[in-house]
Amino acid sequence: MASSIVHASKGQKERKENEVIASLDPLNADGLIGQIPDLNKNKDVNSLVFSTKNLMPSWPDLQEFDYYQANAAIRDIGILLGSIKRHGVEPYTVIPDLEAKMKHLATKTSMPPRDTLLHYTVWNPAGDRKRMYTGTADEHYLIDSVVTAIDPLVCAIYLLKELHYTPLHSGDFERICDQVVGHFQKVIDGMVLARRNVSLSYFATELRLYFDPIMLDGREYLGPGAVEMPMFVFDQLLWSCDCDDVEYQIFKKTYLPYVHPEMRKIYIQYQNRDSLLGKCYKNIVKKNIDFDPSVYTSMRALRMCFQQLKSFRMPHKKVAEEAYAHTSGEHHGCDHVKNSISQDYRANGSGGYSPDILSNIVKLTNQKTAKLDACIAFYELKAGRSFVYPGS
Ligand code: HEM
Incomplete structure (x- = not known):
């Protein structure tokens, strides 16, 4: 019985973490997110790159981020990196400081320096704030x-x-x-x-x-x-x-x-x-x-x-x-x-x-x-x- 309680609290911890990260928008990306599917549909790499540059946090902001904010930031930068790469461009060649900044976030989170399945799914908010590449029903x-x-x-x-x-x-x-x-x-x-x-x-x-x-x-x-x-x-x-x-x-x-x-x-x-x-x-x-x-x-x-x-x-x-x-x-x-x-x-x-x-x-x-x-x-x-x- 005691072991079941341990397991239940572990499950709750995971859920709480998911909710916290999903609720955060440390880069103020919510406004941009709805535009990504159209940019991808139009293969508008220039706008994707421009948006990513604007979204990248400054070094002082990066230092301030806690574990949860750092994961939310990786999630939002990640959806843009995947989009840029889908159109044949290596993101590090066009985004200044990308490698150093992603490495910094990776150290804070003990995760890789890019988005993972966790960022894309359980750390992704639901509803209008959902981060998606295409916005299609299939992707939902x-x-x-x-x-x-x-x-x-x-x-x-x-x-x-x-x-x-x-x-x-x-x-x-x-x-x-x-x-x-x-x-x-x-x-x-x-x-x-x-x-x-x-x-x-x-x-x-x-x-x-x-x-x-x-x-x-x-x-x-x-x-x-x-x-x-x-x-x-x-x-x-x-x-x-x-x-x-x-x-x-x-x-x-x-x-x-x-x-x-x-x-x-x-x-x-x-x-x-x-x-x-x-x-x-x-x-x-x-x-x-x-x-x-x-x-x-x-x-x-x-x-x-x-x-x-x-x-x-x-x-x-x-x-x-x-x-x-x-x-x-x-x-x-x-x-x-x-x-x-x-x-x-x-x-x-x-x-x-x-x-x-x-x-x-x-x-x-x-x-x-x-x-x-x-x-x-x-x-x-x-x-x-x-x-x-x-x-x-
Ligand atoms: C459109 C539907 C899907 C396709 C075409 C697909 C395809 C694949 C392929 C080709 C692999 C081999 C590894 C690789 O990706 O390179 C793989 C692995 C895997 N996929 Fe999927 N997948 C689909 C949906 C899902 C879903 C919905 C889940 C979980 C709910 C899932 C869970 C896994 C897991 C756990 C593996 C690792 C292999 C294993 O443990 O059996 N996949 N998938």
């Missing part, structure tokens, strides 16, 4: 689908962390798994919202181009694509901190800088430790513990968490493949940088990967689910039960 829904999903995902991550401290024979284990399943349902709902309301061809040929990486200080920083959700932190706790798949490890490290500092902390804390799956395997197979109905119940409850993950990943992969089929003619290959990340962003996902990475992640998720099924089946044999576990 894309933002809303991530808003639907991201806080519940964070709650589910804190709950998985609690499971790491909950013994398998405790009745709390099943209760916490049920809560994980409940929160994760919102992640699936977010995906369904996007699938129903975002035109995949429009996403592939227009929207994602605003998420292109920009250069700052000699390196690339990725744009605010949904791939920056802390899904890999969920994986980390559930099955992947003890998984040695090199491609997935590179993927996780690529996105680690873009998630919330709290999520980064959890990810790092669980590096090189047993995942929840690993703990089940050790107890059931290696230690060969005696049959205990409450342990069995816990494992079946954990299996439901894997099921939810699969229920997100399978349809999401289909959506991605369908969307990128619209650009297949432009595809030029994707295996030349950091093993699988590609510099050819226009041919790949907004995070720079091709949808191929999703096949690997889905494959791993299925393999790990099968491993849990094998543990459960092994345990059932031990109990001398004759029924077959339906998930196996």
Whole structure:
């Protein structure tokens, strides 16, 4: 019970932070925001650059900003940087002091020196103040689908962390798994919202181009694509901190800088430790513990968490493949940088990967689910039960 209170207060803290940052307008950008979609539609790069120069805070203002104001400032500069880059111009070449000022904001916020998915979604105000590249219904829904999903995902991550401290024979284990399943349902709902309301061809040929990486200080920083959700932190706790798949490890490290500092902390804390799956395997197979109905119940409850993950990943992969089929003619290959990340962003996902990475992640998720099924089946044999576990 005490652990649930901890989790509830963590969730409230996140929500409070979202509300505070979304409410702020430290650069007085509210008046400009409504014009950005038209400037983009007209490919008016000169006006975009002019507006960005006007919006850039002075050094004294920058020094004054607190954590919340600094994040709101990154959000508002970011929407302009993504717009300028979409029309083929590297922002640092046209905005004086951009690199130094963004670096300063990054230090204040412990975030990258550009906007991330958090800035674009949960730190983005609703209604007339919503910061958008195109102002289209598709973009509204894309933002809303991530808003639907991201806080519940964070709650589910804190709950998985609690499971790491909950013994398998405790009745709390099943209760916490049920809560994980409940929160994760919102992640699936977010995906369904996007699938129903975002035109995949429009996403592939227009929207994602605003998420292109920009250069700052000699390196690339990725744009605010949904791939920056802390899904890999969920994986980390559930099955992947003890998984040695090199491609997935590179993927996780690529996105680690873009998630919330709290999520980064959890990810790092669980590096090189047993995942929840690993703990089940050790107890059931290696230690060969005696049959205990409450342990069995816990494992079946954990299996439901894997099921939810699969229920997100399978349809999401289909959506991605369908969307990128619209650009297949432009595809030029994707295996030349950091093993699988590609510099050819226009041919790949907004995070720079091709949808191929999703096949690997889905494959791993299925393999790990099968491993849990094998543990459960092994345990059932031990109990001398004759029924077959339906998930196996
Ligand atoms: C128009 C709909 C969407 C398309 C076409 C799409 C496409 C993609 C692609 C191609 C990737 C590979 C990485 C990359 O971007 O380079 C990816 C990854 C990812 N996307 Fe999406 N996506 C869409 C919507 C969403 C939504 C609504 C969510 C969350 C609610 C989401 C969450 C993720 C996550 C978490 C990953 C990382 C891989 C994983 O953990 O399975 N995506 N997406």
